[in-house]
Amino acid sequence: MKARAFSYFRAATIEQALDAHALVGDDARFIAGGQSLVPALSLRLQAPRLLIDITHIGELRGVRREGGFLRIGALTRHCEMLSEPLIAEFAPLLQAAAPFVAHPAIRNRGTFGGSVALADPASEFPAMTLALDAEIEIAGPSGSRRIKADDFFIDLFETALQPGELITAIYVPLFKADQRFAFDEMARRRGDYALVGCGMLATCAGDRINDIRISFFSVGNTPTRVKGAEATLIGSSLNSERIAAAQAALEGDLAPPENDEVPPAMRLHLARVLLGRLLGRLGESA
Amino acid sequence: MSGFDENLLDEADETVRVRFVVNGRKVACEVAPRETLVDCLRNELELTGTHAGCEMGACGACLVQLDGRAVHSCLMYAVQADGARIDTIDGLSESGVIADLQAEFHRRNALQCGFCTPGMLVNANELLSQVAEPSREEIRDALSGNYCRCTGYEAIVDAIDAVAKARNEGGSAT
CATH class of the missing domain: 3.30.43.10 (Uridine Diphospho-n-acetylenolpyruvylglucosamine Reductase, domain 2)
Incomplete structure (x- = not known):
């Protein structure tokens, strides 16, 4: 049509x-x-x-350090997430997620700000802004404001953006030496929407996890942080017992909707499997 | 650049003039804002090598190069491309830059009906311009947004693989 x-x-x-x-x-x-x-x-x-x-607005372009943040202009294309050295150094979780976003030709056009603004619950980047504790800069008729990703995603395709407002940039806290990250997703076909996907960022002292943020996508109406699972891991070292506890906690964190193709129980199961894999990788990346 | 003029809203069905450099040639044409780039290329400029398949970014038959990068010409309006450089399969064929890919596709039967081939070639060209010798897995990944309903992809991957190796050895694949 x-x-x-x-x-x-x-x-x-x-x-x-x-x-x-x-x-x-x-x-x-x-x-x-x-x-x-x-x-x-x-x-x-x-x-x-x-x-x-809005693609010819210069102010919406560019990636640069600003204080303790990496300021990623809203028009930054998905392909730039793979090629931009500042992203690789200071927001490696975004670089890890980028190859999973659609197909190469889509990544040549699609923008980071656009993906976050649409807030597709099956998309990689909106969920990663949660894992990264990113802040979203918004311009609108009543001026400019910054909002935490935690407060941005409200419901299915519904965000804190008001009518007539525009995302201008996303601020990601700079990746630090004591941090580790992991990302993966399960999809039936490469480039297709994930059945379940997950990204995480942990701050560690040796084997001990001082802080961790874990965000899932394709599990409900919005990208979803799993705070119950996070709580089971914080303050502990990463061992099989803790990983099992985090997997068990997902039942309280996630409530996948009824769906003909992927029943809720199957999605929850896949989420547990994926979480176990990623926490395992997090432990190995020490 | 002037600001927004509300009268524009009454002119939604009227055509606007766009200019781009298509296959190295400066062209101007009149398009309605809702006309996609693929329709503009095929209908206004009569460059019918680019194919309109699914028209929603799923099949990859409509890939063209926009300012040097492969994009779906069904997922943008011609007005958005105003001022851009566009290279279509017609231009890439004429210039000879993908002659080795075309010959190898032909030699290995990497096409049957040929509908997907322009998109496959544009994509393969982009891949080989970025990764000198991609693995078969990388080739498959790069082609994940290009549907072929005839060949089963194996011969397409073979052809791209062979051309990558031949280019690195400085010879031709055949």
């Missing part, structure tokens, strides 16, 4: 983009990489009157 007719405006600045949205309201959509929005328009799941192209 083809999209319903719309008008197109290429914004040169954030201000222009916000102004255009403010004038048109709910009938306007920002477009960046468009790798999810264009199919949605083709299927007429959405039919905006105006597309505001």
Whole structure:
């Protein structure tokens, strides 16, 4: 199918983009990489009157250190997650997740900010912002604000973004020498949406885990931190008994929805298996 | 650059002028904002080597190079490409840069109906420009977004593998 007719405006600045949205309201959509929005328009799941192209706004580009954070511009493409040295050094969990995001040609267009804004519960990057304790910078009609990833994802495709607001950057705390990370997902076909996926970031003192954040995707309406499992691991060393306890805790952390293709019990089982594997790898990476 | 003009909303069905460099040639054409790049290439510019398959980014038949990177031409509107450099399978064929890939696909029967082949070649070209000698696993991974319903992929992987090795040895695959 083809999209319903719309008008197109290429914004040169954030201000222009916000102004255009403010004038048109709910009938306007920002477009960046468009790798999810264009199919949605083709299927007429959405039919905006105006597309505001934000990909030529220089302020939304670039990756740089800022204080204790890596500031990743919203327009950073998925392929840049693989090639950008600053990401490899200071946000290696994102680099580990990037090869699992769709296919190479999609990664050449899709943007980090767009993925987080869409908040697809089956997507890798939104879930990784939770594991990384990232902060999301938002520009809107009433000014700019920063919000923790923990407070950003609200429900299915619903975020703290208000109408007319735009993600400008994502701030990721710099990866430190005493930290370890792990990422993996299970999918039926390479590049397909995961049946279950998980990423984690731990702060360790030798074998002891001082802090850990574990985030799952494809397990419910939003990317999901598993705080019960995290609690069983914090303050302990990583041994098979602790790993089993964390796996058991998932039953309280996750409530996968009914689904014809993947029953909740199967998804929970896969989540336990994946968690066990990743914690095992975390232990080996000491 | 001027700001947004509300009158634009009344012109949703009217065409706008876009310019790009397609296969090394400067072109301008009139497109409706909702016209995808693949439709523009095929219908306005009559470059029919690029195929429109699923039109939702799943099959990979519509891959073109946009500013040097492989992208789905069904997942962007022509207006978004205004000012960009686009290389299609037609241009890549004419220039000879993928002649060895094409010859090897032919020699190994890496195509049957040929519908997916333009996308396969654009993708293979990108892979080999980034990874000098990819493993078979890397080739399969790179092709994961390209559907072929005839061949079963084995011959396609063989062909790309052979070309990668031949390029590294400085000869031709055949």
